[in-house]
Amino acid sequence: xxxxxxxxxxxxxxxxxxxxxxxxxxxxxxxxxxxxxxxxxxxxxxxxxxxxxxxxxxxxxxxxxxxxxxxxxxxxxxxxxxxxxxxxxxxxxxxxxxxxxxxxxxxxxxxxxxxxxxxxxxxxxxxxxxxxxxxxxxxxxxxxxxxxxxxxxxxxxxxxxxxxxxxxxxxxxxxxxxxxxxxxxxxxxxxxxxxxxxxxxxxxxxxxxxxxxxxxxxxxxxxxxxxxxxxxxxxxxxxxxxxxxxxxxxxxxxxxxxxxxxxxxxxxxxxxxxxxxxxxxxxxxxxxxxxxxxxxxxxxxxxxxxxxxxxxxxxxxxxxxxxxxxxxxxxxxxxxxxxxxxxxxxxxxxxxxxxx
Ligand SMILES: [Zn+2]
Numbered sequence: 001x002x003x004x005x006x007x008x009x010x011x012x013x014x015x016x017x018x019x020x021x022x023x024x025x026x027x028x029x030x031x032x033x034x035x036x037x038x039x040x041x042x043x044x045x046x047x048x049x050x051x052x053x054x055x056x057x058x059x060x061x062x063x064x065x066x067x068x069x070x071x072x073x074x075x076x077x078x079x080x081x082x083x084x085x086x087x088x089x090x091x092x093x094x095x096x097x098x099x100x101x102x103x104x105x106x107x108x109x110x111x112x113x114x115x116x117x118x119x120x121x122x123x124x125x126x127x128x129x130x131x132x133x134x135x136x137x138x139x140x141x142x143x144x145x146x147x148x149x150x151x152x153x154x155x156x157x158x159x160x161x162x163x164x165x166x167x168x169x170x171x172x173x174x175x176x177x178x179x180x181x182x183x184x185x186x187x188x189x190x191x192x193x194x195x196x197x198x199x200x201x202x203x204x205x206x207x208x209x210x211x212x213x214x215x216x217x218x219x220x221x222x223x224x225x226x227x228x229x230x231x232x233x234x235x236x237x238x239x240x241x242x243x244x245x246x247x248x249x250x251x252x253x254x255x256x257x258x259x260x261x262x263x264x265x266x267x268x269x270x271x272x273x274x275x276x277x278x279x280x281x282x283x284x285x286x287x288x289x290x291x292x293x294x295x296x297x298x299x300x301x302x303x304x305x306x307x308x309x310x311x312x313x314x315x316x317x318x319x320x321x322x323x324x325x326x327x328x329x330x331x332x333x334x335x336x337x338x339x340x341x342x343x344x345x346x347x348x349x350x351x352x353x354x355x356x
Pocket of ligand 1: 171172173258260301302303
């Protein structure tokens, strides 16, 4: 029986490191990868998660499908300098070797695309990835190259494997690099749950931002107020995502699974729990099975509490290694914000999202 899932990990991904005082710590994700490699996803128990082996940096050609040549030149130049400068206004430090480190994270997602589109795996998981703030021409928010956007752009390239991709983002921060990168693009459905931009970086992602030109109506933003938890995320996710994805009929789904919406995160103000994340992932897995043969790439994302990140990302990998969940999931009690969010979203998109 072929392997179900592919774990995209190479210890050299740990080089994506801004230093000990920085909130972004790749070692939290490395812990999850180690857990999965060390038997948390064990073939003896019926788990099917293969390891990718070495992952090389993305080529310039591959990166160029999303990032400008001038920006790649800038990253190249900064990568050769000693530490101490920033690639953006002060969030994303340059460091020696940052070019290769960022290109390796990007290629993990591209390798996931290839493994799935060539039919070797149905699911792939890149815990190092989800660097959704990087724009075509600039770094932002701890993100140098945008691995998810690079993979989507590679999927849609002339002669590429897919013509329609659904991107779903549950990071506490709005995935601005991906959304604006494909804002006019009719081949990308983008659904993004995040803490309201009036209260958190990067400030974008209002419900009124719905896409432009061919992309009109295909960019779906659900800003949630600080304090919202599973009782907002899960009901909204189940009402909005399946009908949007069914109508769009993607050939591939990408899920940016940031963990910084978890209660207790150092940067975010949302209150999701492990059960809320599990419910969302199960919904996506069912939907992928229904609409696109189960083809799904899941990446990490933000996450600034060590234990939350390593535990939740380990659970993601274990779930991707199995056909069925280990335990049935309940439904959280609905919070009043569900209606508040829909009151802005439904008129913006011109459609209703009734409860089942
Ligand atoms: Zn984030």
